[in-house]
Amino acid sequence: MKYASVIKVAAAAALVVGLAGCQNLTPVKSDVANLKSQVAQLQTQVSANQSAAAKAQREAMAARNAADQKSAAAQSTANEALSLAQSNKAAIDATNEKIDRMFKRSISK
Secondary structure, three states: OHHHHHHHHHHHHHHHHHHHHHOOOHHHHHHHHHHHHHHHHHHHHHHHHHHHHHHHHHHHHHHHHHHHHHHHHHHHHHHHHHHHHHHHHHHHHHHHHHHHHHHHHHHHO
Protein backbone atom coordinates (compact mmCIF):
# COMPACT_ATOMS: atom_id res chain seq x y z
CA MET A 1 0.00 0.00 0.00
CA LYS A 2 2.79 2.43 0.91
CA TYR A 3 4.70 1.62 -2.25
CA ALA A 4 1.66 2.28 -4.41
CA SER A 5 1.23 5.70 -2.78
CA VAL A 6 4.90 6.51 -3.30
CA ILE A 7 4.71 5.49 -6.94
CA LYS A 8 1.59 7.65 -7.45
CA VAL A 9 3.23 10.65 -5.83
CA ALA A 10 6.39 10.15 -7.91
CA ALA A 11 4.34 9.89 -11.09
CA ALA A 12 2.41 13.04 -10.21
CA ALA A 13 5.66 14.86 -9.48
CA ALA A 14 7.13 13.73 -12.78
CA LEU A 15 4.01 14.92 -14.59
CA VAL A 16 4.17 18.33 -12.87
CA VAL A 17 7.86 18.69 -13.70
CA GLY A 18 7.18 17.67 -17.29
CA LEU A 19 4.34 20.11 -17.62
CA ALA A 20 6.28 22.86 -15.92
CA GLY A 21 8.92 22.64 -18.58
CA CYS A 22 6.27 23.16 -21.23
CA GLN A 23 4.67 26.29 -19.84
CA ASN A 24 5.62 29.72 -18.63
CA LEU A 25 6.23 29.83 -14.86
CA THR A 26 6.03 33.62 -14.52
CA PRO A 27 2.38 33.64 -13.34
CA VAL A 28 3.13 30.88 -10.84
CA LYS A 29 6.14 32.80 -9.55
CA SER A 30 3.98 35.90 -9.25
CA ASP A 31 1.36 33.94 -7.32
CA VAL A 32 4.03 32.50 -5.02
CA ALA A 33 5.45 35.97 -4.38
CA ASN A 34 1.94 37.26 -3.68
CA LEU A 35 1.31 34.39 -1.26
CA LYS A 36 4.61 35.05 0.49
CA SER A 37 3.64 38.69 0.90
CA GLN A 38 0.25 37.70 2.32
CA VAL A 39 1.90 35.23 4.72
CA ALA A 40 4.29 37.95 5.92
CA GLN A 41 1.34 40.31 6.52
CA LEU A 42 -0.55 37.59 8.37
CA GLN A 43 2.49 36.84 10.52
CA THR A 44 2.70 40.52 11.42
CA GLN A 45 -1.00 40.58 12.29
CA VAL A 46 -0.73 37.40 14.35
CA SER A 47 2.22 38.85 16.24
CA ALA A 48 0.31 42.07 16.91
CA ASN A 49 -2.76 40.11 18.04
CA GLN A 50 -0.66 37.96 20.36
CA SER A 51 0.88 41.08 21.85
CA ALA A 52 -2.56 42.67 22.32
CA ALA A 53 -3.90 39.48 23.90
CA ALA A 54 -0.97 39.32 26.31
CA LYS A 55 -1.50 42.97 27.25
CA ALA A 56 -5.21 42.39 27.78
CA GLN A 57 -4.45 39.39 29.98
CA ARG A 58 -2.01 41.43 32.08
CA GLU A 59 -4.57 44.20 32.46
CA ALA A 60 -7.27 41.71 33.41
CA MET A 61 -5.01 40.20 36.07
CA ALA A 62 -4.20 43.67 37.42
CA ALA A 63 -7.91 44.50 37.56
CA ARG A 64 -8.62 41.22 39.32
CA ASN A 65 -5.89 41.87 41.87
CA ALA A 66 -7.21 45.38 42.48
CA ALA A 67 -10.73 44.00 42.90
CA ASP A 68 -9.46 41.36 45.31
CA GLN A 69 -7.68 44.02 47.37
CA LYS A 70 -10.77 46.23 47.45
CA SER A 71 -12.90 43.26 48.40
CA ALA A 72 -10.53 42.42 51.23
CA ALA A 73 -10.59 46.04 52.41
CA ALA A 74 -14.40 46.09 52.27
CA GLN A 75 -14.57 42.85 54.25
CA SER A 76 -12.21 44.30 56.85
CA THR A 77 -14.36 47.43 57.14
CA ALA A 78 -17.49 45.31 57.46
CA ASN A 79 -15.87 43.23 60.20
CA GLU A 80 -14.87 46.39 62.08
CA ALA A 81 -18.41 47.76 61.76
CA LEU A 82 -19.86 44.48 63.07
CA SER A 83 -17.46 44.49 66.00
CA LEU A 84 -18.35 48.10 66.82
CA ALA A 85 -22.07 47.34 66.56
CA GLN A 86 -21.71 44.37 68.88
CA SER A 87 -19.79 46.41 71.45
CA ASN A 88 -22.38 49.21 71.20
CA LYS A 89 -25.17 46.70 71.73
CA ALA A 90 -23.41 45.36 74.80
CA ALA A 91 -23.01 48.92 76.15
CA ILE A 92 -26.68 49.70 75.45
CA ASP A 93 -27.78 46.49 77.17
CA ALA A 94 -25.64 47.37 80.20
CA THR A 95 -27.09 50.90 80.32
CA ASN A 96 -30.64 49.54 80.06
CA GLU A 97 -29.92 47.12 82.88
CA LYS A 98 -28.63 49.97 85.09
CA ILE A 99 -31.73 52.03 84.33
CA ASP A 100 -33.97 49.07 85.20
CA ARG A 101 -32.15 48.60 88.54
CA MET A 102 -32.49 52.33 89.31
CA PHE A 103 -36.26 52.18 88.75
CA LYS A 104 -36.57 49.06 90.86
CA ARG A 105 -34.69 50.77 93.72
CA SER A 106 -36.76 53.94 93.49
CA ILE A 107 -40.00 51.94 93.47
CA SER A 108 -38.96 49.81 96.45
CA LYS A 109 -38.04 52.85 98.59
